Amino acid sequence: MTIDSKVSIPDTVFLQEVDDEMILLDTDTQEYFSLNEVGGVFYQAMKHETNFLKLIEMLSEHFEVEQNKIEKDFTVFINSLEEKGLLKIK
Amino acid sequence: MSKHSYAYGYKLLFSSTKIEKTSKIIYIDKITRLPQDNLKEKIHFDTNQNRSIYLKVLDDFKTEKSFEKWIFVVDGVLSFLCDTKLNQIYYQKDYNYTDSRRDYWLMHIVLPIFFTLKKMYYLLHTGSVNINDKAVLFIGNSHAGKSTLTDYFLKKKHALLSDDKLATFKKDDKFFCAPSHPYHRPYRGIEDLGVKTDNFDKKELEIHKIYWIKPVKADDDISMKELLGIKKFEVLRYSTEMDLSVDKNRFEYIVDLANSIKVYEICIPHDLNRLEEVYSKIIQHSKEN
Numbered sequence: 610m611t612i613d614s615k616v617s618i619p620d621t622v623f624l625q626e627v628d629d630e631m632i633l634l635d636t637d638t639q640e641y642f643s644l645n646e647v648g649g650v651f652y653q654a655m656k657h658e659t660n661f662l663k664l665i666e667m668l669s670e671h672f673e674v675e676q677n678k679i680e681k682d683f684t685v686f687i688n689s690l691e692e693k694g695l696l697k698i699k
Numbered sequence: 700m701s702k703h704s705y706a707y708g709y710k711l712l713f714s715s716t717k718i719e720k721t722s723k724i725i726y727i728d729k730i731t732r733l734p735q736d737n738l739k740e741k742i743h744f745d746t747n748q749n750r751s752i753y754l755k756v757l758d759d760f761k762t763e764k765s766f767e768k769w770i771f772v773v774d775g776v777l778s779f780l781c782d783t784k785l786n787q788i789y790y791q792k793d794y795n796y797t798d799s800r801r802d803y804w805l806m807h808i809v810l811p812i813f814f815t816l817k818k819m820y821y822l823l824h825t826g827s828v829n830i831n832d833k834a835v836l837f838i839g840n841s842h843a844g845k846s847t848l849t850d851y852f853l854k855k856k857h858a859l860l861s862d863d864k865l866a867t868f869k870k871d872d873k874f875f876c877a878p879s880h881p882y883h884r885p886y887r888g889i890e891d892l893g894v895k896t897d898n899f900d901k902k903e904l905e906i907h908k909i910y911w912i913k914p915v916k917a918d919d920d921i922s923m924k925e926l927l928g929i930k931k932f933e934v935l936r937y938s939t940e941m942d943l944s945v946d947k948n949r950f951e952y953i954v955d956l957a958n959s960i961k962v963y964e965i966c967i968p969h970d971l972n973r974l975e976e977v978y979s980k981i982i983q984h985s986k987e988n
Contacts (some may be wrong), residue, residue: 623950625951625954626954627929627931627932628735628927628930628931628957628958628960629928630927630928632928632929632954634945636944636945636950639944639945641929641936643932667964692838
């Protein structure tokens with residue numbers, strides 16, 4: 610992962626909200642996952658921005674947390690999504 | 700005649716009106732000719748009623764065209780060729796064919812798939828009865844007691860809406876259901892529609908509450924709790940099982956339903972003598988908002 614990395618959500622993955630909980634469905638595998646509130650914000654942000662560095666800046670501002678702290682959490686988050694095929698990283 | 704050009708079969712006409720939300724099936728006994736079978740791709744379903752069943756489609760539902768014509772095969776019994784554009788279903792008998800088997804597969808699987816692919820209704824696998832002119836739904840795993848509970852409500856003079864699959868739809872920001880067919884199955888037989896009941900609701904009803912049945916030990920308490928978030932979604936996702944994958948539209952429908960209707964888990968003791976207690980609890984609970 611570098612600051613120039615780009616993230617993108619596959620066309621087959623969809624996000625919806627049920628009772629303040631975010632649910633992701635992969636229509637290819639028919640698997641579904643739930644995200645907590647922070648994960649939901651992370652995922653929504655990636656719908657609007659693909660650049661890793663810009664995402665860190667956006668999220669740092671949103672949560673009012675230092676960039677290096679957000680970068681650590683966000684990296685773990687997107688790596689786990691990539692493992693499950695819910696995200697592509699270039 | 701070349702066997703690759705036509706096959707002999709029988710025709711069912713299916714008529715429906717969106718306004719009345721009622722459906723009528725007209726059986727035509729005369730032999731007709733099935734249009735040529737050019738549907739090659741097979742989608743295998745889980746074994747059902749000890750039968751191998753599958754769909755034959757044009758291109759795995761990747762294009763709109765594939766939704767218009769498809770074949771449902773019950774191996775060794777019969778095949779249904781369904782035309783969702785013309786509202787027509789043809790069937791072709793196989794060596795284990797009987798009229799009652801035709802009716803079973805038509806009501807339980809073919810029409811639910813037909814409605815789903817036509818995007819006319821969203822089918823839920825649920826027992827459902829009328830309580831105070833609203834629909835109350837019972838969902839549960841196989842053998843959890845959906846039919847037993849539905850049957851008990853019938854004995855208490857509540858009208859049946861569905862014993863197995865219920866057609867639901869959204870209108871004016873509310874969710875409704877269209878009653879399915881007037882049969883219930885207190886005792887499960889293979890390829891059996893069950894017992895016909897006269898106490899069957901024929902009008903559409905608003906969906907009030909959904910109960911997820913959790914079987915517990917005979918002497919356990921009858922408890923109830925509301926399900927939220929992913930738990931609620933799981934219940935509704937489970938109840939839509941028809942071996943058809945959930946696409947974007949179906950996902951949005953389930954989520955919309957989940958955000959509109961309350962879903963409760965009810966612990967039901969494994970004891971038929973306690974059904975009256977369960978009944979009273981649900982009646983009382985369904986009066987609350």
